[in-house]
Amino acid sequence: MTGVGVELGSRPTQVPAGTAAADLxxxxxxxxxxxxxxxxxxxxxxxxxxxxxxxxxxxVLLSAAATARLEDLAAAAHRLTVLRFGRAxxxxxxxxxxxxCVSVCTYCGFSAGNEIARRTLTVDEAVAEAQALVERGxxxxxxxxxxxxxIISKGYLEEVVRALAPLVPQxxxxxxxxxxxxxxxxxxxxxxxxxxxxxxxxxxxxxxxHRLGKKRNALWRLAAPDRGAAAGMxxxxxxxxxxxxxxxRAEALAVAAHAEALTRRWxxxxxxxxxxxxxxxxxxxxxxxxxxxxxxxxxxCALRLCLPDAGISLSTREPAALRDALVPLGVTxxxxxxxxxxxxxxxxxxxxxxxxxxxxxxxAEVAAALRSLGYDPVWKDWQR
Amino acid sequence: xxxxxxEDRLVIAGRPFGSRLLLGTGKFPSNASLTASIEASAAEIVxxxxxxxxxxxxxxxxxxxxxxxLLLVNTSGxxxxxxxxxxxxxxxxxxxxxxxxxEVTPDPRHLWPDPVETLAAAERLVADxxxxxxxxxxxxxxxxxxxxxxxxxxxxxxxxxxxxQGITSRxxxxxxxxxxxxxxxxxxxxxxxxxxxxxxxxxxxxxxxNTAIATAADPVTMARAFRLGVEAGRLAYRAGLAGQAPVARxxxxxTGFLEPV
Numbered sequence: 001m002t003g004v005g006v007e008l009g010s011r012p013t014q015v016p017a018g019t020a021a022a023d024l025x026x027x028x029x030x031x032x033x034x035x036x037x038x039x040x041x042x043x044x045x046x047x048x049x050x051x052x053x054x055x056x057x058x059x060v061l062l063s064a065a066a067t068a069r070l071e072d073l074a075a076a077a078h079r080l081t082v083l084r085f086g087r088a089x090x091x092x093x094x095x096x097x098x099x100x101c102v103s104v105c106t107y108c109g110f111s112a113g114n115e116i117a118r119r120t121l122t123v124d125e126a127v128a129e130a131q132a133l134v135e136r137g138x139x140x141x142x143x144x145x146x147x148x149x150x151i152i153s154k155g156y157l158e159e160v161v162r163a164l165a166p167l168v169p170q171x172x173x174x175x176x177x178x179x180x181x182x183x184x185x186x187x188x189x190x191x192x193x194x195x196x197x198x199x200x201x202x203x204x205x206x207x208x209x210h211r212l213g214k215k216r217n218a219l220w221r222l223a224a225p226d227r228g229a230a231a232g233m234x235x236x237x238x239x240x241x242x243x244x245x246x247x248x249r250a251e252a253l254a255v256a257a258h259a260e261a262l263t264r265r266w267x268x269x270x271x272x273x274x275x276x277x278x279x280x281x282x283x284x285x286x287x288x289x290x291x292x293x294x295x296x297x298x299x300x301c302a303l304r305l306c307l308p309d310a311g312i313s314l315s316t317r318e319p320a321a322l323r324d325a326l327v328p329l330g331v332t333x334x335x336x337x338x339x340x341x342x343x344x345x346x347x348x349x350x351x352x353x354x355x356x357x358x359x360x361x362x363x364a365e366v367a368a369a370l371r372s373l374g375y376d377p378v379w380k381d382w383q384r
Numbered sequence: 385x386x387x388x389x390x391e392d393r394l395v396i397a398g399r400p401f402g403s404r405l406l407l408g409t410g411k412f413p414s415n416a417s418l419t420a421s422i423e424a425s426a427a428e429i430v431x432x433x434x435x436x437x438x439x440x441x442x443x444x445x446x447x448x449x450x451x452x453x454l455l456l457v458n459t460s461g462x463x464x465x466x467x468x469x470x471x472x473x474x475x476x477x478x479x480x481x482x483x484x485x486x487e488v489t490p491d492p493r494h495l496w497p498d499p500v501e502t503l504a505a506a507e508r509l510v511a512d513x514x515x516x517x518x519x520x521x522x523x524x525x526x527x528x529x530x531x532x533x534x535x536x537x538x539x540x541x542x543x544x545x546x547x548x549q550g551i552t553s554r555x556x557x558x559x560x561x562x563x564x565x566x567x568x569x570x571x572x573x574x575x576x577x578x579x580x581x582x583x584x585x586x587x588x589x590x591x592x593x594n595t596a597i598a599t600a601a602d603p604v605t606m607a608r609a610f611r612l613g614v615e616a617g618r619l620a621y622r623a624g625l626a627g628q629a630p631v632a633r634x635x636x637x638x639t640g641f642l643e644p645v
Contacts, residue, residue, distance in 0.1 A: 082599045084546060086411020139438060169438075234463075234492075263493065268463060270492045309493040374413045380438040382461065383471060 014219060020261035021223040024254070027261075029201075032059045032253045039063035048076050053306045055253075055260035061302035062249045070298055077301035077329045080308055088376040090311075090333045091363065092140035093133045094174070096342040097121050097160060099351055101146030103213025105199075107244060107278055107285040109340075109354045110146040112212065116352035119342045120151050123163050130164045132345040136337060136363045139380035140170035142195065144340075144354075147176035147215060154182045158189045165190030170382035172235065176214070177224035183231030190384060193235035194228035196221065197274070200244040201254030209244055222258075229266035236262055236269050237313065243278030243287025251275070252299055259307050272311035272333065273303060279317045279355045293322055297329065304330030320359040324369055336366035392622065394590050396567055397483075397515045397536040399454075401428045404584065405614045406456070406569060407607070408594025410436075415448040417603050425607035428453055431485045431592070433460035434475050456517065458485035464498070465505035472509055484509060485539070486518040495545045499526045503533065510534035519571050522553035527560045527568075538564065539592065541572035542583060546595045548575025551582055561587045577606075577613025584617025585625060 015021035039060040047057045048069065060066060066073060098120035101110040109116065121129065126143075133141055143160065145152045152175060161171055172193030173186060183194065198221060200206050206218045215221065225236045238258055240251040252275060259271050277296065278287040291299070296318075303312055313333040314323055323334060338357055343349035361369070367377035393400040407427040412418040422430055430453045436445045437457075449455060457475040462468035465488065472484040486509065488502045489495040497520050509516045515536045520526055522540035530538050540560055543549040550573065551557060561568055567589035574580050575596045583591050593610050600606035 083548065083595065086595070086598055087413035088411055137441070139441075169435075268490045268492070371414060376413050376415075378436070379441060381435055383435040383437075383474065 015223045016226070018265075019223050019226040020258065020265040021219070021226055023261040023265065024222070024258045027257050029250070029253055029257060032056070032257070033247070033250050035059035036063050036249055036253075039065050041065045041068070044069050044073075047305065048072050051076060051305075052080055052308045055256040055306050058253055058256045058302055058306040061305060062252060062298065066302065067294075067298055070294070070301070073298065073301045073305070074329050077304040081304055081328065081330050081332070084308060085332050086376075087374055088378045089327055089331070089370055090140065090378045090381055091138065091336050091367065092142055092170075092172075092333065093136070093138045093335055093345075093363070094142045094144045094338055094340065095126065095129050095133060096340055096344070096351075096354065097126055097143055097145040097157075097175075098148065098152050098342055099146050099354065100148040100151045101213075102149075103147045103215040104211040105213075105215065106209045106211065107199075107241065109352055114352070117350050119349065119351035120145075121342050123156075123159050125343060125346070126160045127163050127167070128346040129343065130167050134167055136345075137367070137379050138363065139168060140172070140382065141168045142172045142174055142193075142335075143191075144173075145175045147213060149176065149214075152176070154178065154185065158185050161186055161189040161191045165384065169380055169384055172237070174237075177221050178227070180227040180231045183228045183233060187232040192233065192382065192384070193237065194225060194233040195237035195239075196224045196228070197237075197239040197241065198222060198254075198258070199241050201240060201251055201258075202245040202247075205245040225262055226265065229262070229269050234269060235272065236266065237272040237274060237311075238262070239274035239276065239313075241278050242275050242291050243289070246288045248275075248289050248291050248295070248299075252303070256303060256306055259310050263307075263309070270311065271307075271309075272313055273307065274313040274315070275299060275303075276315055276317050279358065296322070297326065300326050300330045316357045316359040317355060318358055320361055320366075320369070323359055324373060327370065327373060327375060334366065334370075336361065337363040392618070394567060396429075396517070401454075402426075403428045403611070403614075404590040404618055405580070405611055406431065406571075406590055406592040407597070408592060409433075409445060409448070409598075410460075410594055411598035412603060413598075415443055415445065418445075418448040418598075419450065420604045421597055421607040422448070422450060422453060424604045424611070425593075425597070426611050429456050430454070431456040431458045433458050434471050434480075435461045437475075437478075439478075454483065455480055456483050456485050457481075458519075459487045459505075460489070462488050462505075463490040463501075464488065465501045465508065468501070468505040469508050469512070472514060473512070476514070482513055483515040483536075484517070486516050486535075497521055497541070499523060502526075503529055506530055506535050507533040517569065522556045522560060524556055524559040524563060528563060531564070531566050535566065537567045537569050537589075539569045539571040542570045542579065542591075543573030545572035547573050548579075548596050549573050550575055550579035551586070554586075557583075557588075558586065577609045580610050580613040581617030581620070584614055585620045587621055590614075 174195035340353040459468040543552040570583040571592040
């Protein structure tokens with residue numbers, strides 16, 4: 001991305017100095033991308049041999065030369081994952097609060113233009129959903145909502161977090177981006193984690209797929225994790241949707257560089273990355289530059305080696321067999337039994353889901369599969 | 385003559401323990417594996433992160449602990465003294481023994497202990513009646529300060545936690561061992577039974593191991609190997625190591641001919 005802002009509303013159109021966002025913009029990611037093409041077998045051998053790398057090594061591990069060494073790459077990623085995270089995988093569930101949205105985003109089922117059944121949970125309904133998730137074993141819940149500052153307001157989010165905090169030991173949010181003061185309110189109410197996917201790090205693609213709404217301000221979004229960290233969020237999750245931009249490797253490089261920058265600036269925060277492959281959704285978006293399973297496997301292994309301490313999350317967008325296969329190679333966090341429509345856990349909901357689920361196993365089935373792989377499904381890993 | 389293994393108990397806060405190997409409980413593949421590893425290690429003190437404890441769960445991590453071991457709750461996840469104190473009190477009010485492994489690690493990547501906040505938390509927890517075992521950098525002055533505020537042990541790290549590098553803090557650890565008036569438990573970084581033996585040969589009173597056992601291909605066998613390593617190192621320490629010389633010294637003196645027959 002470049003540092004050129006988009007004039008939109010009252011929000012700042014530049015990222016503040018001293019942030020990870022600013023650090024990211026100072027990196028010549030185009031040069032990183034060129035190194036993917038020029039990396040040699042010797043470069044790959046050097047990075048794999050070192051056993052752990054940095055974000056700047058990712059171009060080497062995404063190269064064709066590294067594809068030829070995929071088994072060695074997987075072995076190194078497996079070793080590092082077991083050493084750093086053990087044979088344990090953390091489970092969480094998304095809780096969709098609302099599919100209302102005023103933004104028009106071409107790839108999302110909640111996009112304002114889509115003729116879909118809309119619903120926003122009341123606080124009591126959100127509590128019922130959380131209760132249903134707790135009964136299924138979950139102790140980490142991610143609150144998700146579309147972008148509608150009036151219906152899904154700061155006060156509403158704060159109230160939901162406050163109501164859920166006594167029930168759920170670990171709460172994160174993935175909602176529209178807010179200012180630092182709002183994040184402080186959410187932290188004070190009991191929210192520990194902030195997930196903000198940049199969606200795409202490519203300027204032109206970002207402008208192309210975010211047609212209307214405040215989300216068009218890419219730089220305001222880019223610095224949201226910094227604002228969350230400044231407000232006291234302990235866990236930051238970032239990512240890109242693979243399938244928006246026509247070059248998934250460029251997206252992966254940006255995610256890794258951003259994660260490393262966040263780690264450096266906000267050393268008290270745990271940083272997690274995710275690179276979901278776009279699934280079909282209402283609106284009929286067709287993913288660009290599809291990532292095949294072999295490439296996704298290489299990407300997970302490469303991210304593990306280049307971001308040794310970062311969590312890697314894999315959602316139910318991916319099929320069961322692939323999710324199971326990628327756990328030993330670097331994935332540390334899984335969602336399970338997900339419903340992406342508001343109200344889908346406590347009862348039937350006729351609201352439109354955000355995207356189609358590929359792994360439709362129940363949480364208990366996912367936990368059993370992890371155990372059969374020799375991994376401990378960890379439901380609770382936080383005490384507020 | 386009594387053998388060296390008898391009458392050689394580890395005593396912490398007046399309580400004797402037969403084993404000098406303390407076990408951590410993270411990263412194990414299952415509760416069953418953890419239980420079997422605890423038994424194979426013969427550990428009598430087992431530390432569990434309060435953040436992982438969930439009495440309402442169908443299978444809680446505490447279910448894996450044999451009733452004979454001392455549950456040592458740790459404050460993993462605490463980033464400052466306030467949080468550590470709150471977690472310790474929460475554990476005690478939930479029925480855990482008033483023993484706490486104090487961990488204050490604001491940096492979630494390296495889990496390096498914050499010396500300032502650790503000392504502050506230790507002082508408050510001791511005053512509140514806890515038996516405090518603080519995880520700390522291998523800093524000789526900090527260890528003395530932790531002793532002075534009433535900690536039951538000090539637990540300097542051998543190397544980065546989870547790194548399996550063995551003892552990289554050898555020089556400062558040596559000073560800590562020389563000066564200590566409470567048991568010194570080397571915690572973190574011990575990646576092989578030989579590392580544990582190394583720590584014990586240096587004079588550590590005990591070691592705490594987790595990653596090297598939990599992530600071994602066969603955790604149960606590795607737990608037993610660590611038990612033996614700790615015992616070997618302790619025996620060697622008590623027997624008195626013969627020391628090292630920069631050059632070879634013949635076992636039959638070269639000037640032996642000068643001595644009267």
